[in-house]
Amino acid sequence: MKSIDLRCGDALDLFKEIDSNSIDVVIADPPYNLGKDYGNNHDLKGFDEYLDFSRLWLSEAKRVLKPEGTIYVFMGVRFISYLYDILDRDLEMFFNSWIVWHYTQGLGKTKGFSPRHDDILMFTKTNKHTFNLDNVRVPQKYYRARNNMRGANPGDVWKFSHVHYCNPNRQNHPTQKPEGLIERMILASSNEGGNILDPFSGSGTTLRVCQQTHRNAIGFELNPEYVEMTHARLREKFVGFDSVDPRMERVPNDLRKPEIRDEYLENHIHWFLNNHENALEVFKKAVKEKYGVEVNKKSDTTKQADLF
Known part of the structure; x- marks a missing residue:
């Protein structure tokens, strides 16, 4: 410590x-x-x-x-x-x-x-x-x-x-x-x-x-x-920092190729939202709305959403 x-x-x-x-x-x-x-x-x-x-x-x-x-x-x-x-x-x-x-x-x-x-x-x-x-x-x-x-x-x-x-x-x-x-x-x-x-x-x-x-x-x-x-x-127990740059929650456009998108989404949370668990749901919702995939809460990998 x-x-x-x-x-x-x-x-x-x-x-x-x-x-x-x-x-x-x-x-x-x-x-x-x-x-x-x-x-x-x-x-x-x-x-x-x-x-x-x-x-x-x-x-x-x-x-x-x-x-x-x-x-x-x-x-x-x-x-x-x-x-x-x-x-x-x-x-x-x-x-x-x-x-x-x-x-x-x-x-x-x-x-x-x-x-x-x-x-x-x-x-x-x-x-x-x-x-x-x-x-x-x-x-x-x-x-x-x-x-x-x-x-x-x-x-x-x-x-x-x-x-x-x-x-x-x-x-x-x-x-x-x-x-x-x-x-x-x-x-x-x-x-x-x-x-x-x-x-x-x-x-x-x-x-x-x-x-x-x-x-x-x-x-x-x-x-x-x-x-x-x-x-x-x-x-006090730590549950995430009390503020985040709103850009950290956004999902880049033009990630239509699954192999590029999957690689990126696997890394996004580690790169941009470490110490900001209270912002994860905003990011995950944006991913699902934009690309129809879900970020798995346990492994932080993606899976196709059951949207249709």
Whole structure:
């Protein structure tokens, strides 16, 4: 079993306990400085104070990363350009991607356009970083022989639903992130047995994903109530991550040749829906409707459906 280590305290102090060049991935969802209530603290600093705080923890994040390591940083629109500047110019890290997390529900506006996305900066410590593309591919919309049957690059616009309050995995935290979103970062930028650090652990999503994907995880959290909440979450039975990219459930068109289709369907669940058993029925229904075959629940092989 991999190590899950959740520490209660201030991130700037706890970073000092982490060895340099020891972490594969840092996943950080720091306070956006918008005045949110995090129980025992409020997210509201002066502008310059917040940038100084950001510069300090980002410097520590760079220090603890391995040479092939990656950092993902969530940030709201007000400060994201400043964090980009810190990572790029001050810390001289290597820019990789500006990821947009698109969601379908959010705050409504009557004077202006309603926000429907968050931004995520992806930087690497050097230009020789870990990136496992095959682990995060998405199914092709149209199958072509020249395409990779294994799937396509997911791109830098990621669609995951919020963890809604009716979701059984919803925690009592104001900014809980979907597990499928964090899963993609971890699978792409680390290998099994790797070391992941979340300096603002919050509801414990990163630690939960590491627990299920065989990674070691360290989390920092200022609020002791969130620490206890996360421990309880880690003890819960796992029935699948609480979110999935809807493309993972789709079945490529043009799989009319049985030998190609059977090979593909035998692999789809392993490739795209591992850790997402709660999405299997959607996929199986789509297969039956499109091709008239069933994906056998026991062996994950296909058989002709009795449709006629």
